[in-house]
Amino acid sequence: MGFQKMVLQNMLLLSLLVYFSNYGVEGRKETKEDLELERQLKLLNKPAIKIIQTEHGIYDCVDINKQPAFDSPLLRDHKVQMQPTSPQLLSPSKDATGLRSEDIELKDGGCPMGTVPIRRTTKEELIKSKDLFPIIKGLSSAEQKTTQLAFVAVTGEGGYYGTEFSLNTWNPPVKRSVLTFSSMNAAAQYRMTEIVQAGWLVYPDYYGDNETHLYILWSATGPGGCLNLQCPGFVHVNPALPLGDILKPYSIAQTQHFDMKFRISMDMQTEDWWLLLGADNKQVGYWPRSLFSHLSSVTGATLLSWAGLAGTLPKQYFPPIGSGHYAEDGIGMACYFKNVLFMDGLGVYRKMDEHFMFSRVDSNLYSVTYDNFKGDWGWTLFIGGPGGRLHE
Secondary structure, eight states, X not given: OHHHHHHHHHHHHHHHHHHHHHHTTTTOOOOHHHHHHHHHHHHHSOOOSEEEEXXXXXXXXXXXXXXXXXXXXXXXXXXXXXXXXXXXXXXXOSOOOSBOGGGGSOGGGSSOTTEEEEEOOOHXXXXXXXXXXXXXXXXXXGGGTOEEEEXXXXXXXXXXXXXXXXXXXXXXXXXXXXXXXXXXXXXXEETTTEEEEEEEEEOHHHHSSSOOEEEEEEEOSSSOEEETTSSSOOEEOOSSOOTTXXXXXXXXXXXXXXXXXXXXXXXXXXXXXXXXXXXXXXXXXEEOGGGOSSOSTTTOEEEEEEXXXXXXXXXXXXXXXXXXXXXXXXXXXXXXXXXXXEEOTTSOEEXXXXXXXXXXXXXXXXXXXXXXXXXXGOEXXXXXXXXXXXXX
């Protein structure tokens, strides 16, 4: 009897192991999609040399040469560039006001030298980022009425090789619900197929909080592209300034106003597209030239845009964009892109020509205005609105 009992116990244990290997601890059969997500998570969440726990997420300090970017076959022989080789990208800005990169850096110096902070990704975040990516990229169906876009763009002067601007930091109230978000961003793109984009995003269902987060997005011809570092591509170089970090302090209407300077520009020597932040032009990282077919020194970007974007489920209330005030409320009330410049093929930052600028607003929930001010404000774009329900 003892031998038979032991055999039965072993058979029961074996059947349980088979069950859980197929169905998981929740009793649900794992699909090919589940297995693929697990594979991607293993690639994204690299072994950490140091772990930094913050109030809004965990950051793993990963060897800079083993970060997720280098899982791309396009970067197999790529060597990390710690800063742009073109001096124009590091040149001081005329607008040296606003937040400095140190205002949003990780505490205690961030990660050790030779490593970079990578926000640890959960399975739920990975799924939600895949849902959000085509929407925030601009591929959602207008018939579904799930997104609202308000933007200013420039096109027609030939190739554009970057943009510089100061983006107002606000914290619009956004309900925690599936695919409900509010974003302010700028992008350089080639015919809607290749895009590099950066800005801020409030998306409680993704981040797990109601804060305003720094984010990036990129897309290439073909299947390449993602939100933040959710796929191989963007090379992070700053040990203290992570993507996904919170852009505080926030502006308050008629009381206090803060903005962060962005540079999204091509290194004219390597053709990599860099993201630099703050009045001190601190380099965050770059999108390597090898990711793209067209965003090169030959063509540059065919369009630059500065936008506000809101999303929600069908027939729900859209959240505010920017400060929640309409663009016409202007300085002190509305969210802005201040002192907007573009970089030409010689690497010189220039003011835009009004004749090549245009704007679009999807509905009367939001609005856009722009003007060429004197002094430090230069070309300033106001974008925003309170949101609400669309009238069908």
